[in-house]
Amino acid sequence: MDVARHAGVSPSTVSRILNGTAKVSDDKRTAVMAAIEKMHFAPNQMAQGLKKGRSMTIGIVVQDISSPFFDETLRGVDDGLKGTGYASVIVSGHWNAVEETERIRLLLARKVDGIILLSGHLGDDTILQFANHRPIVSTGRELRTKSALGFKLDNENGAFMAVRHLVELGHRRIAFVTGPPHHRDADERLIGYKRALAESDIAYDDKLVVGGDFHESGGLLAVNHLFETNQQFTAVFAANDLSAYGVRLCLYRKGIRVPEDISLVGFDDLPGSSYTTPPLTTIRQPLYDMGRIATNALLALINGEPVVAQIPPLELVVRETTRRVR
Incomplete structure (x- = not known):
């Protein structure tokens, strides 16, 4: 490995430093980080994911891919994934519980690491059953287990x-x-x-x-x-x-x-x-925020970390289509 050669350490030492598992001297760590910066090295996220038994993908189930409602939420999801090494696979449930079930099974078959379900008609029991296989975060409902979370607006x-x-x-x-x-x-x-x-x-x-x-x-x-x-x-x-x-x-x-x-x-x-x-x-509705929060929550579930999330409240935005009755 070029980074190891430039830093004067073994490739396994570089790998452990990148994974955060190495106990090395400050001099060696500094040398490795300097070599990485000099060579503009970026670790292969997919290779790291495979070592951890992960696909580095998450599935997203929307209900209508043509709706600007879901566009704004997906923008939040996309921003939430930036810099994480994760990619998304987006499918549509078309507001149909049978189709939602089929799409989730498809995503599970593709070995996604977790699923974000944006609204829909599936019952909580069904979602909890799927969460036995992969972590799931859903909007439009209240759930809180070790593998399933739901966020609901009032x-x-x-x-x-x-x-x-x-x-x-x-x-x-x-x-x-x-x-x-x-x-x-x-x-x-x-x-x-x-x-x-x-x-x-x-x-x-x-x-x-x-x-x-x-x-x-x-x-x-x-x-x-x-x-x-x-x-x-x-x-x-x-x-x-x-x-x-x-x-x-x-x-x-x-x-x-x-x-x-x-x-x-x-x-x-x-x-x-x-x-x-x-x-x-x-x-x-805090649509963008919900996308970001759902993404952060799902990544926390995948990594076994505690989830700290608070959805901003709804608010009235007064513009120019209302006035006092004549």
Whole structure:
């Protein structure tokens, strides 16, 4: 090995120093580090991983690879992996528990060292079974075992903040575009919507609650349905930002001004929400932070280290799609 020759030590000494297992004199360590710097030497991460019985890859299960929601979280994962020697394998579960199961089995067959599951429909028991084979970190649920961790945001309180903001602006006829049925996040946001109305002494009207699907088209169709059924409302809370984009388009096509005629609030704070016309008031999820935190937590599980993680709270970001009711 060139580094060993330049430093005047054996190749095994260089290897032990790089692995942190060598007990050598300061002079030898200094000589080795000087040789590494001079030669711009980078240890072969894959070779080191193989010696430890690792593939130096982690699997990531997203639900929709085309969604900017997952883009932002994956950016956090990618930054979290920088400098670690790990590479990622990304697969999609398409919001389908059967497909999620198949993708996780595929990743296990490829000998990944751990898995990050970004949301999804799998039950906790199933995740814990997979965690018997490889460490798993999942978002959108609460788990804490030696091989499985789950991080969950307070969707109910986020929805409560959104509706409370509209109530404080004087709105009482607040429509809600929900997420897909049987979706954990969507269900919790509906609960938060109802709680905000109840605590404000506003009667719940199921005619103002219209099913969406977390996509732009779903938001457009939902609000169009409200108009077709002659519902009266002064504000719309959409269960996510993509739905809010569809709501905005529907209102624009009908010549309805935002926020002069109808106020609008989303949920996520996607990067594009700062650039809608007008910029969208929304509930900010720490998407990037969740990616970084999930990655750091998974690497800690893989290395048998304690996990110290705290997810930043949701927050209301007030922009220009909300105003006091006329």
